[in-house]
Amino acid sequence: MAESKDDAAPKGRRGKMRDAAKGVLYGMAAHGHVTAALRTRMYLEHLFMFITLGDMLGVPVIPPYYSLKILPYAVPNIKSWKQRVFRERDFTDQVF
Amino acid sequence: MVDIQSTPFLWVVVTIGLYAVAYWGYGKWIDRNVWRSNAKKATPAHMYMDGVEYFPVSRYVLWGYQFKSVAALGPILGPFIGITFGWIPALLWIIGGNFFIGWLQDYGAMMLSVRKEGRSFGPITYEFTGASGRTNLLAFVLFYLIIISATFIALIAAFWQAYPGTFLATVGIFAAGVVCGQLLYRFKVNVFAVTALGLLMVVGSIYLGVLVPVSLSGQPATGPRVALAVNLGAWSPAAWAAICLVFLALAAILPTPTFVQPTNYLAFYPAYAAIIFILVGALVTPFTNIGVQMPAGPFLVDPQGIIGPIWPILFVAIACGAISGWHSLVSSSSTSKQLDIETDALPVGGGAMLSEGLLALASLIAYMVLAPSFFVNHNNVASWVQGAYVLTSPFLGGLTQPVLTTFFGLVLVIYAITVQALVTRFFRLVASETWSEGRFRALGHKSVATAVGLGVPWLFAISGSWWALWLYFGGANQLLAGLAIMLITIHLARVRAPTKYSLIPGVFMVVTTLSALLWETWIFLWAVILYTQGTTAATAGGVLNNVRPPLNTQANALYALIVNGVFVAVGAVLFIVGLSMAIKLFRSYARSRAEARAKVVAAADGGKPGP
Numbered sequence: 001m002a003e004s005k006d007d008a009a010p011k012g013r014r015g016k017m018r019d020a021a022k023g024v025l026y027g028m029a030a031h032g033h034v035t036a037a038l039r040t041r042m043y044l045e046h047l048f049m050f051i052t053l054g055d056m057l058g059v060p061v062i063p064p065y066y067s068l069k070i071l072p073y074a075v076p077n078i079k080s081w082k083q084r085v086f087r088e089r090d091f092t093d094q095v096f
Numbered sequence: 097m098v099d100i101q102s103t104p105f106l107w108v109v110v111t112i113g114l115y116a117v118a119y120w121g122y123g124k125w126i127d128r129n130v131w132r133s134n135a136k137k138a139t140p141a142h143m144y145m146d147g148v149e150y151f152p153v154s155r156y157v158l159w160g161y162q163f164k165s166v167a168a169l170g171p172i173l174g175p176f177i178g179i180t181f182g183w184i185p186a187l188l189w190i191i192g193g194n195f196f197i198g199w200l201q202d203y204g205a206m207m208l209s210v211r212k213e214g215r216s217f218g219p220i221t222y223e224f225t226g227a228s229g230r231t232n233l234l235a236f237v238l239f240y241l242i243i244i245s246a247t248f249i250a251l252i253a254a255f256w257q258a259y260p261g262t263f264l265a266t267v268g269i270f271a272a273g274v275v276c277g278q279l280l281y282r283f284k285v286n287v288f289a290v291t292a293l294g295l296l297m298v299v300g301s302i303y304l305g306v307l308v309p310v311s312l313s314g315q316p317a318t319g320p321r322v323a324l325a326v327n328l329g330a331w332s333p334a335a336w337a338a339i340c341l342v343f344l345a346l347a348a349i350l351p352t353p354t355f356v357q358p359t360n361y362l363a364f365y366p367a368y369a370a371i372i373f374i375l376v377g378a379l380v381t382p383f384t385n386i387g388v389q390m391p392a393g394p395f396l397v398d399p400q401g402i403i404g405p406i407w408p409i410l411f412v413a414i415a416c417g418a419i420s421g422w423h424s425l426v427s428s429s430s431t432s433k434q435l436d437i438e439t440d441a442l443p444v445g446g447g448a449m450l451s452e453g454l455l456a457l458a459s460l461i462a463y464m465v466l467a468p469s470f471f472v473n474h475n476n477v478a479s480w481v482q483g484a485y486v487l488t489s490p491f492l493g494g495l496t497q498p499v500l501t502t503f504f505g506l507v508l509v510i511y512a513i514t515v516q517a518l519v520t521r522f523f524r525l526v527a528s529e530t531w532s533e534g535r536f537r538a539l540g541h542k543s544v545a546t547a548v549g550l551g552v553p554w555l556f557a558i559s560g561s562w563w564a565l566w567l568y569f570g571g572a573n574q575l576l577a578g579l580a581i582m583l584i585t586i587h588l589a590r591v592r593a594p595t596k597y598s599l600i601p602g603v604f605m606v607v608t609t610l611s612a613l614l615w616e617t618w619i620f621l622w623a624v625i626l627y628t629q630g631t632t633a634a635t636a637g638g639v640l641n642n643v644r645p646p647l648n649t650q651a652n653a654l655y656a657l658i659v660n661g662v663f664v665a666v667g668a669v670l671f672i673v674g675l676s677m678a679i680k681l682f683r684s685y686a687r688s689r690a691e692a693r694a695k696v697v698a699a700a701d702g703g704k705p706g707p
Binding site for chain 2: 019020021022023024025026027028029030031032033035036037038039040041042080083084087088090091092093094
C-alpha cells in the first residue's frame with residue numbers, strides 16, 4: 001500500500017520519478033487486488049466480532065464463557081468495527 | 097521516411113497536444129474556478145480512515161488504479177464502428193468528446209463523491225432525486241449489466257472463432273492464474289517469484305495456442321497441422337459463447353483469490369504491453385512507412401446502410417476514450433475514498449480519462465492503417481488484431497505472424513473476459529440487492545442470479561447482432577454518463593458554482609443517447625412490423641438482416657423475429673427508464689437552481705443565506 005504524502009521523505013527528482021513509476025505500476029497491477037483482499041479481511045473480521053460480541057447484542061452465538069476468553073482480542077477492533085458496520089452502503093459501492 | 101501527412105503520426109501528435117491543453121488549460125481552470133479544489137481540505141480518506149476502504153493513497157498509485165479500472169475493451173472496439181463514418185469524425189469525437197465532456201465527468205464524479213463524504217452514486221442519486229430515482233438507477237444498471245454481458249460474451253466468442261490460437265492461450269492464462277493464486281495465498285511464495293513464474297506460463301500459453309489452434313468451424317485453412325477442430329458450422333459462435341459461460345460462472349462463484357484475482361493480475365501484463373506496442377507503433381509510422389488506408393470521411397450515414405446516421409450513432413459507438421458512464425461509477429466507488437488531497441482529483445480522474453483517450457486513439461490508428469475491405473458488413477470485429485500486427489511487426493519482426501496475431505487476439509479476449517468476470521459478480525450483487533425479499537427472492541440467490549446474469553446475455557449473444565448490442569451498450573453507457581453529469585450539475589447548482597460547463601455536456605449526452613436508444617429500438621421494431629405484414633422472404637428480410645448465422649435463414653425466421661422482439665423490449669425499457677431518470681434529474685436541477693437563487697435573494701435582503 002502506498003504511503004500518504006506526509007510520510008514521504010524528501011527525495012531528488014530521479015527518486016521521485018522512480019517512486020512515481022513504481023506507484024503507477026503498483027496501482028495498475030496490484031492496488032485493486034490489495035483493496036479487495038482488505039475488504040475480504042474486513043468481512044471476516046465482522047464475522048469474528050459478531051461471533052465474539054453476539055451475546056452482548058442479544059444474539060448468543062457462542063457461550064459467554066468463550067466470548068469473555070476472546071474479548072481481549074476483540075476490544076481493540078471495536079471502534080473501527082462500529083465505524084464500518086454503521087456506514088451507509090450501497091450496491092454502487094461494490095463496482096470496484 | 098515517408099510523407100508525414102499520409103501516416104497517423106501527425107494525428108497522434110495533434111491529439112496529445114490538444115489533450116495537454118485539456119489538462120493544463122481547461123482542466124486546471126475548471127479545477128480552480130468551478131470546483132475550487134483545496135489541498136488543505138480534509139478528504140474522506142483522512143476523515144474516515146479505516147485502513148480498509150478509506151485510506152489515503154499516492155496520486156500515482158491511484159492514477160494507475162483508475163486507468164486500469166477504466167481502460168478495457170471499450171476504447172479498443174468503439175473506433176471499429178466509429179470509423180464507419182470516416183476516421184476524421186471518429187478522431188474529432190475522441191478529441192472533442194474527451195476535451196469537453198469525458199475528463200470532466202470522471203473528475204467531476206470523483207470530486208462530487210469527495211465532497212459528499214466518499215459516498216457513491218447510489219446514495220447521491222437518492223439524495224438528489226429521492227427513492228424512486230434510486231430505484232430507477234438500480235433498474236437501469238441491471239439492464240445495463242445484462243447488455244454489457246451480452247456484448248462481451250458475443251465478442252469473446254467472435255475472438256475465439258476468428259483466431260483459433262487464442263482459446264488454448266486463454267485457458268493457459270486461467271491455469272497460470274490458478275497456480276499463481278495457490279502459490280501466493282496457500283504456499284506464501286514471494287510475489288516477485290510468483291509473477292516471474294506466471295509470466296513464463298503466459299508466454300508458454302501463447303506458444304501453446306500457436307502450436308495447437310482450436311476451431312469449432314472445421315480445420316483452419318492455414319497454420320500448423322496439429323489442430324483441435326470440429327465443425328459445428330453456423331452454430332460455432334453459439335458454442336464458443338457457451339464455453340465462455342463456463343469460465344464466467346467459475347469466476348463469479350469461486351472465491352476471488354482462487355481464480356479471478358490472480359488471473360486478472362497476470363492478464364494485466366500482456367494487456368498493457370500490447371497498448372505500449374501499439375502506441376509506439378503509431379508514433380514510429382513515419383519510419384515504418386505505414387500509411388492511412390481508410391477513407392477520411394465524413395460520411396453522414398453509414399455507407400453500408402447498416403449502422404445508421406452519424407448523429408447519434410457515432411457518439412454512442414465510441415464510448416470509452418471519449419466519455420463513458422461506467423467511469424462515473426468507478427470514480428465514485430473506490431477512488432474517491434482513497435484520494436489523499438482534493439487537488440489530486442484532476443490528475444487521477446481527469447488524467448486517467450485523457451490517457452484512455454490515447455488508448456482509443458491508438459486503436460483508431462490500428463483501424464486506419466487497414467484496407468476498407470476489413471470493415472465489410474462490420475463482421476470482422478477482431479480486425480484490431482490485424483491493425484496491431486501491421487503497426488508492430490516492423491519492430492517486433494523477430495516474432496512470426498501467428499505469434500503476434502495470437503498475442504493481440506489473446507489481449508482482446510483477456511480485456512473482455514476479465515472485465516466480464518467482474519461484471520458477472522457485480523450483477524450477482526445487484527440482483528441480490530434488488531430481489532433480496534419479496535416474491536422474486538429466489539432470483540437473488542447466488543447461483544440463480546449468476547445463471548440469469550449469464551443465461552440471458554448468452555441468448556442475446558447468439559443472435560450474432562453484436563453491433564446492435566454494442567450500440568445498446570454504448571447508448572446505455574453514455575446515458576449513464578449523461579445522468580452522472582447531471583448529478584454533478586445539480587451539486588454545482590446547490591453550492592452556487594458555475595453550472596454551464598457541465599450542464600451543456602449533460603444535456604447533449606442525455607439527448608444524444610436517448611435518441612440513439614430510440615433509433616436502435618426503431619430499427620428492430622420496424623423489422624417486426626414488416627414481418628407482421630406477411631411472412632414472405634421479402635418481409636422476413638428485415639428481421640433476418642438484424643441477426644447473424646445461424647439465425648439469419650428463412651427457416652429460422654420465427655426465431656429471428658423473437659430475437660428482434662426481445663431487442664425492441666430491451667431498447668424500450670432502457671429508453672423509458674433513462675427518460676424517467678433524466679426527467680427526475682432535470683427537475684431536481686431546476687429546483688436546486690431556484691433554491692440557490694432564493695438563498696442569494698435572502699442573503700441580499702439581510703436574511704441568512706442558509707447552510
